[in-house]
Amino acid sequence: xxxxxxxxxxxxxxxxxxxxxxxxxxxxxxxxxxxxxxxxxxxxxxxxxxxxxxxxxxxxxxxxxxxxxxxxxxxxxxxxxxxxxxxxxxxxxxxxxxxxxxxxxxxxxxxxxxxxxxxxxxxxxxxxxxxxxxxxxxxxxxxxxxxxxxxxxxxxxxxxxxxxxxxxxxxxxxxxxxxxxxxxxxxxxxxxxxxxxxxxxxxxxxxxxxxxxxxxxxxxxxxxxxxxxxxxxxxxxxxxxxxxxxxxxxxxxxxxxxxxxxxxxxxxxxxxxxxxxxxxxxxxxxxxxxxxxxxxxxxx
Numbered sequence: 597x598x599x600x601x602x603x604x605x606x607x608x609x610x611x612x613x614x615x616x617x618x619x620x621x622x623x624x625x626x627x628x629x630x631x632x633x634x635x636x637x638x639x640x641x642x643x644x645x646x647x648x649x650x651x652x653x654x655x656x657x658x659x660x661x662x663x664x665x666x667x668x669x670x671x672x673x674x675x676x677x678x679x680x681x682x683x684x685x686x687x688x689x690x691x692x693x694x695x696x697x698x699x700x701x702x703x704x705x706x707x708x709x710x711x712x713x714x715x716x717x718x719x720x721x722x723x724x725x726x727x728x729x730x731x732x733x734x735x736x737x738x739x740x741x742x743x744x745x746x747x748x749x750x751x752x753x754x755x756x757x758x759x760x761x762x763x764x765x766x767x768x769x770x771x772x773x774x775x776x777x778x779x780x781x782x783x784x785x786x787x788x789x790x791x792x793x794x795x796x797x798x799x800x801x802x803x804x805x806x807x808x809x810x811x812x813x814x815x816x817x818x819x820x821x822x823x824x825x826x827x828x829x830x831x832x833x834x835x836x837x838x839x840x841x842x843x844x845x846x847x848x849x850x851x852x853x854x855x856x857x858x859x860x861x862x863x864x865x866x867x868x869x870x871x872x873x874x875x876x877x878x879x880x881x882x883x884x885x886x887x888x889x890x891x892x893x894x895x896x
Contacts, residue, residue: 611747618708621878622716630713633888634678634778634802644668678719678778679736681801682707683765684750685783687727688758694812695874702808703782704750706877710780711743722773725749726765727757733772759829760786766793770800782806784813785857795864804867804884807857811874814854816846 622630644657647667655669684707690700711721715738722736723746732753734746762783769779770793779801797803820838835842861868869884871877 607748607752610751611744614705614708614747614751615712615744618705618712621709622712630717630885633885633892643671645671678714678717679773679775680710680714680719680721681724681736681769681773681777681779682710682721682746682750683724683726683769683779683781683783685727685760685762685765686725686731686750686753686755687760687786689760689784689786690808693810693873695810695872697873699784699808699810699873700751702871702873702877703806704747706782706806706808706871706881707750707780708743708747709878709881711746715739715743721746722777723749724765724769725753725755726761726768727755728759728761728764729755729757730765730768731755731757733768736773736777760784762787763790763793766790766797770796773801777801779803780806782808784808791860791864794860794866798864798866804869805861806869806871808871808873811872814847814850816843818843 644660645668647656647661647669651669655671657668657670660668684703686700690703691698693699693701707723714721718738720736720738721743723732723734724730725732732749734742734749760783762781762785766781779797781803783806785805785807794803816837818838820836822835822837837843858868867884867888869880871880
């Protein structure tokens with residue numbers, strides 16, 4: 597009996613639904629775009645050839661040159677196999693959504709689309725799940741069965757922690773994944789300072805920040821007295837959302853927080869994808885791929 601057949605029927609059905617939807621997106625929307633916007637993990641040796649005027653003397657293979665009696669240089673080609681790392685925030689704030697889906701569900705859909713794009717191109721996919729702990733690490737591998745396990749873990753993993761420590765997660769990434777990878781960091785980024793570890797990760801890896809938010813986190817609806825509960829700490833505050841001044845102050849603080857996040861990513865050369873629970877996640881993904889493809893084509 598296969599692993600899929602051992603899953604409870606409702607879990608298998610949900611994972612299968614995400615797989616079908618993601619595969620359709622990959623076939624219809626990302627064909628030819630995924631691989632063109634990422635560089636390989638480095639340069640690998642291809643062959644040696646005889647030195648020609650104008651070649652870089654630093655590329656001379658002195659061992660072959662000594663045997664042949666005339667200079668040869670090493671030729672390197674870009675390594676095309678990519679390693680995609682999905683870093684998923686599983687803190688308690690992910691179990692929030694005033695629209696049709698929770699943030700955790702949106703993250704799972706995005707990860708599924710990226711993972712199926714990766715394996716379609718023969719690349720490896722790995723997974724970090726984190727809260728204020730490193731909860732789970734699945735080493736990069738290929739294949740449909742591996743991707744289905746990743747989707748299942750994102751949807752149904754039961755974390756020990758409830759908070760968010762992006763700094764610790766990035767430090768774990770930097771210590772664990774030595775080879776250059778394409779790192780998608782999915783979170784609502786409700787975390788203390790993580791700029792230092794983010795900068796270190798961006799020097800080694802191609803880091804893309806995927807911010808998943810809910811509209812109620814930006815604009816507070818007018819629903820009278822309401823208890824605002826911090827899902828990560830359990831702290832509860834009773835507020836009057838019908839007070840226009842309070843709503844304006846709330847929006848002002850959320851706007852400032854968002855501006856600081858945008859500035860942080862821009863200053864470290866990190867692409868930033870913004871996704872909301874009330875809108876299809878595929879649109880921001882397509883925009884990201886096409887914008888990046890245009891930028892690379894322009895040589896910037």
